Amino acid sequence: MKLKTTSKIYTSLILFFLYAPIAVLIFFSFNSSKSTGVFTGFSLKWYGELFKNADIIEALKRTLIVASLSSAFATIIGTAAAVGIDKMTKKWVKSATLTVTNVPLMNPDIVTGISMMLMFVFVGRMFGQKSILGFNTLLISHITFNIPYVILSVLPKLKQTDKHLSEAAQDLGCTPVAAFFKVVFPSILPGIVTGMMMAFTLSLDDFIISNFTTDTYQTLPIYIYSMTKKNVSPDINALSTIIFFTILFLLVLINVTQSRMESKTKKLDL
């Protein structure tokens, strides 16, 4: 009984420390005055301000474009890669490939960001370009750091899929490619969707890598950062609150699809 109380207190403390800053942020986003110290009354004023700010809307648009495109490309490339890795028969080749694709996950963002910037500049110089950084480089870097996440979420689904499914489809007259799309694809679809949503989320909130690989094409995180450098205006609080809830929503969505997919596989086992 005592242990239960202790563990309850402990859990509450952890949750408190994790979410206190965000709670403060959300709280002050509804403040009617500019102060970050005194709550003068409830108001949606800063949310209104936010949507009047053309720069913010523009940055939001760019963020969504990069997130959609990069997650789409990363999903296609990552799924193809996962299928290839799954087909590898030699164990050491498989694990070596997996390690190589996983390194970017562990690599600090700052290293990834700087190395990508260096590479872009180097390639740009090779072609006599002064400034190559911009939308294209940003998109490429986002696709790159998203691919491992897609691979990681598709691979387990491929492992669960009966190896004979594709053979059975070919046996019934499908070409190998048609067999993949008709039979294997539907059974790994939940993994693909999860991977794509994860990629979208990661792209949406990436700051460090983006900061190094773009110049004037600013996404929302970069814009917020530059705002804080000038003067802290409370519409940032409103914006951050919106971002927080968007990400939260996406995470819940990912979890729900995952648990649905698990309960489906459980049914399969019965």
Next chain:
Amino acid sequence: MQNKLVSLQNIRVKFDDDEILKGINLDIYDKEFVTLLGPSGCGKTTTLRIIGGFVTPDSGKVIYGGAEINDVPPHKRPFNTVFQKYALFPHLNVYENIAFGLRIKKLPEKQIKAKVTEMLELVSLKGFAKRNVNSLSGGQQQRVAIARALAIDPKVLLLDEPLGALDLKLRKDMQIELKKIQQQAGITFLYVTHDQEEALSMSDKVVVMDNGIIQQIGTPQDIYNEPKNAFVADFIGESNILDAVMKEDYIASLSGYDFKCLDGGYAKNELVDAVIRPEDVDVVPAEKGMLAGVVTSVVFKGVYFEIIIDINGFKWMIQTTDYQPIGAMIGISIEPDAIHIMKKSVYSGVYGDYSSFSDEVDNPEVETSNEVNTNL
């Protein structure tokens, strides 16, 4: 029946450095029920997959309709497979699973419906069309897999241990069902199993394999009554296999007694293997027996007792309906037609003695499967 459908000519396959098939020659005729029988890792599944087109042989020819089809991909071969674990498409219902091959052929919807209905009836699954395949029992999934493969009228149906996952009772029912389906559909079946009883009860022709080599091809009766070597004799049912000497035609000396037998044509005093099935040995009082020995173990099997007796150091297995206590001295008597003489082979001395007898030793299932390799 005499129309040759598929031929394998000197097929060899290697996986890494493992030679899986060492020169397989096999003819399959129209409307035949052929069974590939052997222990795990003997190459039977690989042979099936070669015909299905999933494995390309390193050398040798696969002939169909007078032409070599080694390089024809699976989707262009008129053979269909029932996979070991059925490989039903989990995102499609029973109807769509069976219709899958027909849709690939782009047949009109009306024709598809007629064919699927016909197939559902053939495998006794009327009324299951809309069911989710995951909600079906093992036996029902099995039937859907067969219906799916038969729907596009294959020339040969390839079945890879299709009954392996079912319980004993269901397996027996499905054996009868399969034979019925084969006769109704009038299609050649090539069936892979390690279960000798299954092979004997369903097949027109049994192909016994071991170690990548075909040991014997024959009717179930041939295989059981006239095994070619100790491996076949031992794999197809229980058998006592003893060293024997052909004193002259129709006289085989084993364990120090000259038995009359029906085999001739061996050299004088040639060393041979003699097979005596446990059910063919009669128990008699010790003094009246051709040979006599001490009972070392008795197991009640329901219909009969399984008795091990020690005769001159060789442990015989005998199946008899009369109980004999351990330690009893009993005699045995063997009719001439119960003795089968085989030439010596590499398997001589490996099988057929029950001195280390236990159920595990005799059950090929217990060995860890090398077959996994062949499924890559």
